[in-house]
Amino acid sequence: MSAGPGDAARPSAAIELRGVSKRFEQVVALDRVDLSVRKGEFFSLLGPSGCGKSTTLNLIGGFETATSGTLLIDGKPMGDTPAHLRPVNTVFQSYALFPHMSVIENVEFGLRMKGVPAPERRRAAAEMLHLVSLDGMEDRRPRQLSGGQRQRVALARALVNHPAVLLLDEPLGALDLKLRKHMQTELSRLQRKVGITFVYVTHDQEEALAMSDRIAVMDRGCVLQVGTPTEIYAEPADPFVMEFIGSPNVFRGRIEAVAGGGAEIAVDEIGRVRGRMIGDIRPGGQATVMVRPERVRLSATPPPASASQVTGRVAKVANLGFITHYFVRLSERQDALAYRLNDVDGGAEIRFDEGQQVHVWWDEGDARVFPADAGRSASASIRTRACETRERPG
Ligand SMILES: Nc1ncnc2c1ncn2[C@@H]1O[C@H](COP(=O)(O)OP(=O)(O)O)[C@@H](O)[C@H]1O
Numbered sequence: 438m439s440a441g442p443g444d445a446a447r448p449s450a451a452i453e454l455r456g457v458s459k460r461f462e463q464v465v466a467l468d469r470v471d472l473s474v475r476k477g478e479f480f481s482l483l484g485p486s487g488c489g490k491s492t493t494l495n496l497i498g499g500f501e502t503a504t505s506g507t508l509l510i511d512g513k514p515m516g517d518t519p520a521h522l523r524p525v526n527t528v529f530q531s532y533a534l535f536p537h538m539s540v541i542e543n544v545e546f547g548l549r550m551k552g553v554p555a556p557e558r559r560r561a562a563a564e565m566l567h568l569v570s571l572d573g574m575e576d577r578r579p580r581q582l583s584g585g586q587r588q589r590v591a592l593a594r595a596l597v598n599h600p601a602v603l604l605l606d607e608p609l610g611a612l613d614l615k616l617r618k619h620m621q622t623e624l625s626r627l628q629r630k631v632g633i634t635f636v637y638v639t640h641d642q643e644e645a646l647a648m649s650d651r652i653a654v655m656d657r658g659c660v661l662q663v664g665t666p667t668e669i670y671a672e673p674a675d676p677f678v679m680e681f682i683g684s685p686n687v688f689r690g691r692i693e694a695v696a697g698g699g700a701e702i703a704v705d706e707i708g709r710v711r712g713r714m715i716g717d718i719r720p721g722g723q724a725t726v727m728v729r730p731e732r733v734r735l736s737a738t739p740p741p742a743s744a745s746q747v748t749g750r751v752a753k754v755a756n757l758g759f760i761t762h763y764f765v766r767l768s769e770r771q772d773a774l775a776y777r778l779n780d781v782d783g784g785a786e787i788r789f790d791e792g793q794q795v796h797v798w799w800d801e802g803d804a805r806v807f808p809a810d811a812g813r814s815a816s817a818s819i820r821t822r823a824c825e826t827r828e829r830p831g
């Protein structure tokens with residue numbers, strides 16, 4: 438972020454990382470990360486295991502020290518400020534409740550350490566338990582609670598200290614799917630209610646999309662893109678981001694022609710496909726084309742000439758109730774996946790059977806064409822360029 442005349446007027450970010458790197462001997466866990474979390478937002482760090490999410494959180498919390506770079510909380514450089522003097526609290530996946538204390542004793546623990554008088558801290562703790570819907574559980578021991586209830590005690594225990602920022606490291610990871618979904622809703626509701634900045638770590642794309650105001654997508658120590666859930670899903674700036682969120686169809690081939698923001702790619706054994714260019718696309722080069730399954734259309738008759746068009750045979754039809762997945766064999770090596778919402782009225786929707794020949798197509802604007810060396814695709818094992826974060830899609 439560049440310093441300028443407008444900087445004084447701008448409210449400082451809740452958290453800011455400037456060129457932060459973290460090395461563990463040979464491992465570069467974070468590589469010159471720039472990140473700015475706004476006050477009051479629900480901000481998620483999303484990426485596969487080992488990409489550096491927990492390291493980022495631990496640096497903010499003061500449990501790790503950066504190898505280089507600057508970390509600011511509420512505009513103040515943290516330097517060597519110890520964890521307990523930072524205006525942040527952390528909720529981990531393992532609840533780390535004191536087993537010998539009751540629920541309310543657990544929640545008021547932080548206040549007791551600060552020397553808050555008993556009646557006052559009791560009142561504050563009871564209020565927090567009410568906030569997380571645990572009224573009536575005050576005198577239970579942690580072992581008498583379910584996983585979801587324990588996690589809520591951990592939340593109440595962190596929130597009672599009124600931190601400026603709450604750091605959450607995969608807090609729902611140990612819960613079963615149904616409870617996790619329920620807690621996702623609860624957490625978003627709670628965050629809005631208390632207005633505290635949340636920095637939430639998860640490897641679960643759906644979870645991040647469902648809860649966050651903004652998401653930073655990380656891979657191998659880099660932040661690849663920062664944006665709202667809609668931006669991250671609809672306008673991925675990097676092939677890794679597109680592949681990590683959702684299950685796009687991926688085609689690789691040679692760039693044949695470019696015009697007006699679109700490109701035509703020749704894919705071996707399949708034919709020519711089109712998409713919107715993201716980044717530096719030049720004829721003759723290699724490119725990766727990605728199109729999400731809900732954008733892929735199937736028809737018995739040829740599509741408009743302007744659309745991408747290849748043909749294939751329906752290999753498998755999987756009806757999941759509200760949606761049908763069509764797997765279409767395009768070549769020996771490549772299938773296309775298309776989603777169709779099932780028409781509840783049983784009306785106009787055309788269905789296809791296994792074995793049927795179909796045209797597979799999409800509008801140019803619905804596919805994205807990335808230069809083959811852009812970023813690091815999910816399968817690439819080496820980094821091909823330095824970290825580059827995109828706030829806005831290119
Ligand atoms: N204390 C440590 N010592 C050595 N390597 C570590 C340590 N903590 C994390 N790492 C490494 O740093 C990288 C990032 O780890 P982490 O931040 O825990 O990833 P995530 O939380 O995204 O799964 C990984 O390669 C991990 O093995």
Ligand SMILES: [Mg+2]
Nearest residue numbers: 487490491492
């Ligand atoms: Mg982690």
